[in-house]
Amino acid sequence: MIRRLSQARERGIPEATVARLPLYLRALNGMAERALATVSSEDLAVAAGVNSAKLRKDLSHLGSYGTRGVGYDVEYLIYQISRELGLTQDWAVAIVGVGNLGRALANYGGFVSRGFRIAALLDADPEVVGDRIAGLNVEHIDELETVIERRGVSIVVLATPAAAAQRVADRVIAAGVTSILNFAPVVLAVPEGVDIRKVDLSIELQILAFHEQRKADRMTGGTAMAEEWPEAVDL
Amino acid sequence: MIRRLSQARERGIPEATVARLPLYLRALNGMAERALATVSSEDLAVAAGVNSAKLRKDLSHLGSYGTRGVGYDVEYLIYQISRELGLTQDWAVAIVGVGNLGRALANYGGFVSRGFRIAALLDADPEVVGDRIAGLNVEHIDELETVIERRGVSIVVLATPAAAAQRVADRVIAAGVTSILNFAPVVLAVPEGVDIRKVDLSIELQILAFHEQRKADRMTGGTAMAEEWPEAVDL
DNA sequence: GTCCCTTTGTGAACCGGTGCACAAAGCGGG
DNA sequence: CCCGCTTTGTGCACCGGTTCACAAAGGGAC
Numbered sequence: 001m002i003r004r005l006s007q008a009r010e011r012g013i014p015e016a017t018v019a020r021l022p023l024y025l026r027a028l029n030g031m032a033e034r035a036l037a038t039v040s041s042e043d044l045a046v047a048a049g050v051n052s053a054k055l056r057k058d059l060s061h062l063g064s065y066g067t068r069g070v071g072y073d074v075e076y077l078i079y080q081i082s083r084e085l086g087l088t089q090d091w092a093v094a095i096v097g098v099g100n101l102g103r104a105l106a107n108y109g110g111f112v113s114r115g116f117r118i119a120a121l122l123d124a125d126p127e128v129v130g131d132r133i134a135g136l137n138v139e140h141i142d143e144l145e146t147v148i149e150r151r152g153v154s155i156v157v158l159a160t161p162a163a164a165a166q167r168v169a170d171r172v173i174a175a176g177v178t179s180i181l182n183f184a185p186v187v188l189a190v191p192e193g194v195d196i197r198k199v200d201l202s203i204e205l206q207i208l209a210f211h212e213q214r215k216a217d218r219m220t221g222g223t224a225m226a227e228e229w230p231e232a233v234d235l
Numbered sequence: 236m237i238r239r240l241s242q243a244r245e246r247g248i249p250e251a252t253v254a255r256l257p258l259y260l261r262a263l264n265g266m267a268e269r270a271l272a273t274v275s276s277e278d279l280a281v282a283a284g285v286n287s288a289k290l291r292k293d294l295s296h297l298g299s300y301g302t303r304g305v306g307y308d309v310e311y312l313i314y315q316i317s318r319e320l321g322l323t324q325d326w327a328v329a330i331v332g333v334g335n336l337g338r339a340l341a342n343y344g345g346f347v348s349r350g351f352r353i354a355a356l357l358d359a360d361p362e363v364v365g366d367r368i369a370g371l372n373v374e375h376i377d378e379l380e381t382v383i384e385r386r387g388v389s390i391v392v393l394a395t396p397a398a399a400a401q402r403v404a405d406r407v408i409a410a411g412v413t414s415i416l417n418f419a420p421v422v423l424a425v426p427e428g429v430d431i432r433k434v435d436l437s438i439e440l441q442i443l444a445f446h447e448q449r450k451a452d453r454m455t456g457g458t459a460m461a462e463e464w465p466e467a468v469d470l
Numbered sequence: 471g472t473c474c475c476t477t478t479g480t481g482a483a484c485c486g487g488t489g490c491a492c493a494a495a496g497c498g499g500g
Numbered sequence: 501c502c503c504g505c506t507t508t509g510t511g512c513a514c515c516g517g518t519t520c521a522c523a524a525a526g527g528g529a530c
Contacts, residue, residue, distance in 0.1 A: 016487060022441040026420065040507065049422035053489055053510095060509055068495040068508045085441050086448030093440070100342045104335035108436065116440055155443055178450060179443040181436075185261065187284035195446045197439045201343060201416075204432045205328070205351055206257040206320050208390055208414040211430045213321030215413060251517060275477065287477095288519055295479055303478040303525040 013084070017058040023048045024055070025081045031074050040071040087115035094120040094153040096168050097160035098128050098138050101183055105159060106134040119151040124164070141168070148175045155179045162186045248319070252293040256316050258283045259290070263313045275306040322350035329355040329388045331403050332395035333363050333373050336418055340394060341369040354386040359399070376403070383410045390414045397421045 027047035031039055041059075045052035059065065059072070062084055066072045082088050095102050098121050106121055123129055124141045131138045139147060147153065156172045158165050158180060165184035172180065173194055182188055182198045190196055262282035266274055276294075280287035294300060294307070297319055301307045317323055330337050333356050341356055358364055359376045366373045374382060382388065391407045393400050393415060400419035407415065408429055417423055417433045425431055 014487070018445050019438070019442055021445075022435075022438040023422070025441075027422075041509095042507085047422070049424075051489070052507095053491090054487090056507090056509060057488085064509075066508050067497085069497050069506045071507070084445070086444040087441065089448070091440075091444055091447070100339035104339040105436065107335045114437070114441075115444065116437075154447055155440065179447045181439050181443060187258070187262075187282070189284075193450075195443060197443055199434055199436070199439060200257075201340065201434070202349065202351075203254070203257040204416050204434060205326075205390065206260075206322065206349070207253055208416060208430060208432055209321040209326055209350065210253050210256075210319070212326070212389055212414045213324070215428075249517070276479095277477085286519075288480095288521090289517090291477090291479060292518085299479070301478050302527090304476045304527055306477070 013061045017061050018085075020048070020050065020054075020058055021081050021085055023050070024058070025078065025085070025087075028074055028078045028081070032078060036074055038067075038071045038073055039077075041066070044072065082115075085115075089115065091116050091155055092119035092151050092153045093117065093155045093157060094122060094147060094151075094172075095157045095159060096122045096141070096144070096172070097158060097164070097184075098123040098125075098131070098133065099159065099161075102157075102159035103133055105157060105183075106136065116155075119153055120147045122147065124160075144168075144171055145175045148172065148177060153177065155181065158182045158184050160184055248296045252296050253320075255283070255285065255289075255293055256320055258285070259293070260313065260316045260320070260322075263309055263316070266309050267313060271309055273302075273306045273308055274312075276301070279307070317350075320350075324350065326351050326390055327354035327386050327388045328352065328390045328392060329357060329382060329386075329407075330392045330394060331357045331376070331379070331407070332393060332399070332419075333358040333360075333366070333368065334394065334396075337392075337394035338368055340392060340418075341371065351390075354388055355382045357382065359395075379403075379406055380410045383407065383412060388412065390416065393417045393419050395419055 024044065027044055028039070030047070031044075041052045041056045045055040048055065056066075059077075062080055065077060065080055079088075093116050095105055095118060098106070102121065102123070106118060118134065118136060121133060121136050121138045122141050122144055123138055126140075129138050129140045148156075154177060156177050156179070158168060160168055162184045165182065165186050166188055169180060169182070169188050169190060173190060178194045180188070180190070180194065180196050182196055183200075185200055185202060188196055188198075259279065262279055263274070265282065266279075276287045276291045280290040283290065291301075294312075297315055300312055300315055314323075328351050330340055330353060333341070337356065337358070341353060353369065353371065356368055356371050356373045357376050357379055358373055361375075364373050364375045383391075389412060391412050391414070393403060395403055397419045400417065400421050401423055404415060404417070404423050404425060408425060413429045415423070415425070415429065415431050417431055418435075420435055420437060423431055423433075
């Protein structure tokens with residue numbers, strides 16, 4: 001899933017830590033809304049669903065922002081994590097592929113709130129080009145390069161069919177984009193220096209199925225299934 | 236061939252391996268379509284975007300299904316991985332929350348194809364209850380327990396608003412479901428034995444933003460940003 | 471059967487991440 | 501100012517997972 005995502009060196013934040021910071025940030029925002037001034041590592045850890053030692057170690061990578069005997073200042077910590085994640089600036093995001101999923105993403109308010117702004121919706125289907133979705137005009141994929149440059153798009157979300165994903169990825173990379181969130185069920189080949197994150201619904205379900213099957217097996221006493229190739233199989 | 240069966244397969248396939256099996260399966264299906272009979276670990280690894288040593292070790296956890304000097308039989312390996320993942324049986328999935336995302340998931344053909352069948356769509360909003368989506372009637376959330384039992388639902392996809400997710404999770408767990416795929420941006424508290432997988436769009440974007448920022452910093456010569464709390468901040 | 475070539479399966483070193491346990495640090499009370 | 505309580509920050513042991521490198525195994529040629 002994570003490719004070439006840095007050897008976090010300069011400031012050296014471990015990848016696993018980076019992946020949890022958004023979780024802490026969300027928990028902290030909830031606390032700020034409830035007007036809590038400070039929070040202990042224990043309480044924040046519970047809210048974020050991790051253990052407190054891990055949380056303290058994670059935060060220690062950002063700096064020493066806690067007060068022993070007291071805890072962390074909620075607002076201050078929100079600011080520090082936001083800054084570290086780069087959410088104090090505004091990121092222009094383009095969504096390519098305005099099918100069901102693309103539409104859902106465009107309308108999903110959750111990420112627009114924090115630092116991200118959907119700057120463009122693009123699609124190849126003339127049927128949907130021109131539609132107005134979430135306050136934006138759907139533009140034709142031919143405009144891809146122009147739109148990326150003119151609007152300073154730095155993150156692209158791929159919600160295209162699998163067959164189109166690699167082609168679009170090549171184009172956005174050529175246009176200078178180095179961060180891609182891919183929803184298409186394909187392994188994208190990308191050059192060094194381009195960060196890809198992948199969200200794959202079908203893989204998640206398959207992992208669940210594996211564990212579900214295992215649980216079921218355990219219940220039925222773990223009867224050994226046939227190991228051999230069945231006589232007649234046609235796939 | 237059956238000699239090693241016990242040791243590797245018997246107990247515990249590493250979690251990291253399980254997470255990659257669907258990737259291999261997808262690559263193999265592509266090869267089967269192109270009528271390839273056998274494939275080497277090297278070729279399959281490239282297609283799946285991993286290195287070949289890892290792929291061989293992963294497959295070795297299922298058993299010894301390759302032939303030295305030749306490679307793996309494509310169809311046979313598809314069958315073995317499918318069986319291991321539990322895709323040879325049919326899983327009934329319920330989607331709770333038929334907003335934009337729920338609709339997108341319902342219409343997403345990708346996972347229906349392989350072992351998964353959407354058995355129900357549920358929502359609390361009387362406005363959408365009764366709608367017909369992807370060939371299914373949207374039912375009222377009050378029917379949750381009945382539907383789960385009657386249709387043998389074993390996997391639930393949560394696509395509800397964040398505020399409703401925990402409540403729905405509690406109910407489906409009480410109804411006997413132990414596998415949940417959660418799209419709501421909340422940390423769910425669940426009892427031991429329940430498997431939760433989480434997909435969080437906003438977290439993925441934030442991780443990308445972190446790396447994007449880092450890349451930008453590096454280009455501009457890594458100018459040190461102010462570390463201090465700005466004078467006037469109101470969030 | 472023997473030799474050579476290819477490719478698997480795996481022992482072992484290595485690496486990043488986790489969790490424990492505790493010393494250091496801050497705060498409030500007397 | 502000192503004491504005792506709380507909570508952070510971290511050294512260290514541990515663990516799962518990755519990667520390397522190679523012996524073992526199979527196939528084909530002759």
